[in-house]
Amino acid sequence: MIGLKSVAAIVVGASLVAVAAARGTLAPSYLAALGGSSWFLIGLVATLLLGLVGVGWRFGVRSRGAIRFVDKRPTIVDDVDLVAATTAAPRARNLPRELSFIAIAAPSSAAWNMFELSGGMQRSLVLVGLVAVLLGAFGNHAAARIVNAPDEYKPSPSAFCPPDPDADPVQLVMRTARIADRLAAPAPAPQVDQAGCALVKRAFALGYAKSLGSCAPKTVAAMLPSAKAAVANAPVCERRHRDEPFLHFAYRRLGDRFGSIGTTSPSAAIAERVADTRAHFEHAEDLLADVRHAVVGSPHASHHVFVNLPDPHPTTVHERFTGVPRCSTRFAELPLWPPWKVGDEARLFEHVVGQLLFASRFGTAASCSDYSIHWDAGADACAGLSADPVGFLKREGALSSVRAVLDRRKRVLAIAGLDRQLGRTPPPPPPPSNALVSLACFEIGAKPQFARGFTVVIDGEAIAVREVRVPAIKPTGDGPIDVYVALASLLGGTAVRGVQAPEAIADHLFEPGTLSLAHLDAALEASPFDGARWPLDRPELVAIYPFETHLHAFVEDFRRVYLAQRGRL
Amino acid sequence: MRAAMLILVLATRTASAGDARTSYIAGALDAVHALGAQLETDLYQACRRAGACSDAIVDARCHHDVACTAAADVIVTNLRAANSWVDQNTRAQLVRSSTDYHAALLVELRKRYAALASELVIGAKGSPPDGWAAAIDRLCATRDREVHACNPGDAACVPSIPWTRCVAALVWFVGDKP
Numbered sequence: 001m002i003g004l005k006s007v008a009a010i011v012v013g014a015s016l017v018a019v020a021a022a023r024g025t026l027a028p029s030y031l032a033a034l035g036g037s038s039w040f041l042i043g044l045v046a047t048l049l050l051g052l053v054g055v056g057w058r059f060g061v062r063s064r065g066a067i068r069f070v071d072k073r074p075t076i077v078d079d080v081d082l083v084a085a086t087t088a089a090p091r092a093r094n095l096p097r098e099l100s101f102i103a104i105a106a107p108s109s110a111a112w113n114m115f116e117l118s119g120g121m122q123r124s125l126v127l128v129g130l131v132a133v134l135l136g137a138f139g140n141h142a143a144a145r146i147v148n149a150p151d152e153y154k155p156s157p158s159a160f161c162p163p164d165p166d167a168d169p170v171q172l173v174m175r176t177a178r179i180a181d182r183l184a185a186p187a188p189a190p191q192v193d194q195a196g197c198a199l200v201k202r203a204f205a206l207g208y209a210k211s212l213g214s215c216a217p218k219t220v221a222a223m224l225p226s227a228k229a230a231v232a233n234a235p236v237c238e239r240r241h242r243d244e245p246f247l248h249f250a251y252r253r254l255g256d257r258f259g260s261i262g263t264t265s266p267s268a269a270i271a272e273r274v275a276d277t278r279a280h281f282e283h284a285e286d287l288l289a290d291v292r293h294a295v296v297g298s299p300h301a302s303h304h305v306f307v308n309l310p311d312p313h314p315t316t317v318h319e320r321f322t323g324v325p326r327c328s329t330r331f332a333e334l335p336l337w338p339p340w341k342v343g344d345e346a347r348l349f350e351h352v353v354g355q356l357l358f359a360s361r362f363g364t365a366a367s368c369s370d371y372s373i374h375w376d377a378g379a380d381a382c383a384g385l386s387a388d389p390v391g392f393l394k395r396e397g398a399l400s401s402v403r404a405v406l407d408r409r410k411r412v413l414a415i416a417g418l419d420r421q422l423g424r425t426p427p428p429p430p431p432p433s434n435a436l437v438s439l440a441c442f443e444i445g446a447k448p449q450f451a452r453g454f455t456v457v458i459d460g461e462a463i464a465v466r467e468v469r470v471p472a473i474k475p476t477g478d479g480p481i482d483v484y485v486a487l488a489s490l491l492g493g494t495a496v497r498g499v500q501a502p503e504a505i506a507d508h509l510f511e512p513g514t515l516s517l518a519h520l521d522a523a524l525e526a527s528p529f530d531g532a533r534w535p536l537d538r539p540e541l542v543a544i545y546p547f548e549t550h551l552h553a554f555v556e557d558f559r560r561v562y563l564a565q566r567g568r569l
Numbered sequence: 570m571r572a573a574m575l576i577l578v579l580a581t582r583t584a585s586a587g588d589a590r591t592s593y594i595a596g597a598l599d600a601v602h603a604l605g606a607q608l609e610t611d612l613y614q615a616c617r618r619a620g621a622c623s624d625a626i627v628d629a630r631c632h633h634d635v636a637c638t639a640a641a642d643v644i645v646t647n648l649r650a651a652n653s654w655v656d657q658n659t660r661a662q663l664v665r666s667s668t669d670y671h672a673a674l675l676v677e678l679r680k681r682y683a684a685l686a687s688e689l690v691i692g693a694k695g696s697p698p699d700g701w702a703a704a705i706d707r708l709c710a711t712r713d714r715e716v717h718a719c720n721p722g723d724a725a726c727v728p729s730i731p732w733t734r735c736v737a738a739l740v741w742f743v744g745d746k747p
Contacts, residue, residue: 194665195665195666196664196665196666196667197665214665335714336713336714361716361718515589515590515593516642517597517642517643517645517646517733517736517737518622518642518645518646518649518733520733521646521649521650521731521733521734521737522649524731524733540587543587543710544590544709544710544731544732544733545732546713546730546731546732547713547714548713548714548729549713549729549731552729
């Protein structure tokens with residue numbers, strides 16, 4: 001029989017050594033390459049671990065169980081101490097416990113018939129296993145990392161305030177020397193002959209030219225530091241000072257966070273905090289409303305165009321469930337000049353609105369979610385607006401968004417007032433109501449009338465209304481030009497380009513044998529928005545007409561005027 | 570019925586205009602290939618002396634020769650368009666850095682024409698079945714419909730250009746090859 005502790009020590013030691021050998025950490029070359037730090041760490045950790053294991057192992061106490069071979073089969077026997085109470089033969093462990101207490105040696109014989117390694121030998125075996133495992137764990141690289149750990153975890157120099165240059169005499173002397181160097185007269189810059197300037201210089205020397213222009217000698221002025229600006233702009237360092245204990249730094253940070261308790265009296269800090277809280281309570285409605293606007297996604301601006309044309313995209317049954325396409329999708333890729341036919345008036349109108357306001361190909365665009373086109377608004381929409389603005393907008397479904405924008409602006413102003421009250425820098429003031437909300441009527445079928453404007457009052461705010469009347473929309477030929485001009489004047493006022501008298505028609509340009517690129521180029525250079533519309537009535541010219549050039553110029557002009565009048569919250 | 574007739578007439582007119590454009594481009598390609606750079610230099614000098622290009626200058630140089638007039642048409646169109654191809658800063662740089670402004674301008678223009686010609690070759694995917702004249706017409710008629718946003722001074726980016734200037738540039742670049 002052999003004691004279970006002896007078996008365990010042998011198995012643990014052997015298995016750990018086998019693992020280490022398999023990993024190659026017992027190779028002589030590896031052992032020879034290990035540095036002193038590694039050996040020290042291995043010894044230290046192995047000794048500590050052995051001490052911990054020894055607490056539970058109890059190396060000096062004999063095993064209470066043993067392994068015995070019964071019929072060449074290993075059998076575990078338990079409770080050696082109870083052997084004295086029974087004389088029964090040893091039994092296998094799978095027998096009932098009360099019958100398995102077996103005699104290993106009679107107490108009366110005062111000798112054990114069980115083999116057991118001494119405590120020192122067991123300790124040595126376990127220690128050898130631990131050392132074998134730790135050989136792999138504490139290689140030279142790991143030992144070096146552990147040794148250098150204090151340096152690695154030291155705070156970064158950037159966590160400290162930089163040293164004061166005025167406090168260090170060496171720095172002070174060097175700084176003075178640098179300034180003296182800069183104040184010294186700079187060496188004259190070498191003159192560099194610029195290509196193509198010989199004639200200009202000669203003309204200047206002879207008095208034919210008043211200045212050298214871009215051929216003037218180029219010298220780089222020395223950049224002198226402005227001491228005043230440097231002192232004025234020197235930032236206050238709020239980081240930890242180099243000689244500052246960590247606890248003091250932590251206290252200082254807490255003081256900064258909770259009302260400067262380090263520099264002001266506690267009563268003043270409390271009074272300031274109370275006043276701050278009271279001001280927040282007084283503006284609680286505005287603060288909550290501001291949060292509500294942000295959460296529900298209130299519009300940032302609200303512009304409405306009322307037109308007496310049918311909706312070109314009536315909502316389908318499917319869309320009633322899935323939602324209508326977003327305007328950004330609808331206006332994402334507008335064709336430059338699609339062919340229209342009679343009956344496409346509403347689509348043409350929507351297309352022109354998209355080109356004027358939302359097409360990204362013409363530069364900075366407006367946000368389409370701020371705009372609504374109200375179809376089938378009636379030919380007297382502006383009359384209705386003038387008579388009862390709130391009622392009209394409510395009937396058209398525009399009142400809620402208009403009121404949301406006006407309320408949002410009011411809250412922004414109130415919160416800016418709170419900021420001023422608390423001594424904080426308020427955000428820039430919001431745009432005026434007129435820039436955030438606008439109403440426009442495009443009336444078709446009435447006597448033509450240039451854009452005119454008036455104001456209506458909604459919730460105490462004066463809102464601008466513009467109106468334009470056209471007799472009809474002609475979707476073919478040069479008809480879209482009229483829509484562009486009318487809508488531009490409606491949205492942007494009268495500051496956009498007007499229509500001039502048409503030029504003479506050049507019929508000969510595309511006759512057989514007379515095609516001339518130079519003549520065609522000159523003829524098509526004139527803008528249709530300036531009156532040169534005749535090519536738009538000729539399909540052979542429409543196919544090659546430079547729409548991009550003319551539309552780009554027109555829409556760019558329009559947006560320069562229009563976007564300056566508008567704003568967003 | 571009347572509407573159908575109108576559409577038929579318009580379609581026929583458009584198709585015939587397309588054919589006229591293609592045949593014009595084919596003739597201009599041959600003319601530029603035959604007359605080449607000398608005509609360009611002559612016309613440039615004449616236009617420079619006169620202050621502007623005119624039909625009279627072309628007639629005086631070409632004596633109503635059809636091929637010469639076709640090549641001159643391309644050259645005059647390119648002269649008109651030079652300022653839109655090469656921005657003002659680059660032209661000022663050319664004035665200062667080169668002894669022969671015209672030659673330097675032609676080099677700059679050629680770079681930009683080459684960028685446009687690469688669009689033509691890529692779009693045609695090899696040799697176009699209906700000939701280069703039709704391919705040039707097709708590219709120039711449809712190219713302007715897409716957005717071509719270029720940074721100022723970017724010679725490799727060809728902005729939106731009218732059909733006339735696009736055709737003149739490509740005819741000159743393709744036809745002027747030896």
